[in-house]
Amino acid sequence: MANDKIIRQVWEVLETRRDSPIDSYTSKIMQDSDKKAEDKILEKIAEEAGEVLIASKNDENLVYESVDLIFHTMLLLVYKGVDIDELFEEFERRRK
Numbered sequence: 001m002a003n004d005k006i007i008r009q010v011w012e013v014l015e016t017r018r019d020s021p022i023d024s025y026t027s028k029i030m031q032d033s034d035k036k037a038e039d040k041i042l043e044k045i046a047e048e049a050g051e052v053l054i055a056s057k058n059d060e061n062l063v064y065e066s067v068d069l070i071f072h073t074m075l076l077l078v079y080k081g082v083d084i085d086e087l088f089e090e091f092e093r094r095r096k
């Protein structure tokens with residue numbers, strides 16, 4: 001079984017890509033001039049949300065497309081400086 005620590009690990013890689021940019025997809029998208037970077041990530045999220053919708057309706061590639069959406073949402077949160085623990089704490093807060 002895959003380990004759920006992967007989310008934290010990917011989050012940490014994204015923080016490193018933000019703070020110590022290299023020639024990579026996530027560094028490049030986050031290094032774009034401020035406003036453009038945010039817009040590009042938001043565009044990606046909208047695009048991936050549409051792909052999730054199609055995947056669900058067609059019963060095809062739903063997990064794959066959902067990971068694309070979750071990944072780009074993580075990228076936005078890292079770009080905006082959100083700490084991963086804020087995310088987990090919010091889930092905890094809502095737990096019944």
Ligand SMILES: N=c1c2ncn([C@@H]3O[C@H](COP(=O)(O)OP(=O)(O)OP(=O)(O)O)[C@@H](O)[C@H]3O)c2ncn1[C@@H]1O[C@H](COP(=O)(O)O)[C@@H](O)[C@H]1O
Pocket residue numbers: 010013014017024025026027067068071
């Ligand atoms: N999980 C991902 C991940 N998921 C998707 N992508 C990239 O996001 C980009 C856009 O995704 P798309 O689905 O739109 O792919 P596409 O090729 O444009 O086209 P489609 O055919 O899917 O429409 C592609 O270049 C994907 O490779 C990712 N890029 C990176 N990661 C993780 O982020 C870390 C840092 O990535 P780098 O910046 O590349 O080092 C990596 O170690 C990975 O763990």
